[in-house]
Amino acid sequence: MSLKVKCPRCKKEVPWKDNKWRPFCSEKCKMIDLGTWANEDFRISDDTDHITIADNSIDDEELV
């Protein structure tokens, strides 16, 4: 049994098993699909996540 999936990016059929980039066919397609998830951007958004969460809780208190 060899389960295959179609890469959402280029529609190429790739084996599901032993595919570390699944459901994509390669790291390239995965990175393209994730788009803005370039390494540096991801680190920046990781930092701002805490700020966003803090802002939201302040907004909630104001609304109540």
Ligand SMILES: [Zn+2]
């Ligand atoms: Zn692909």
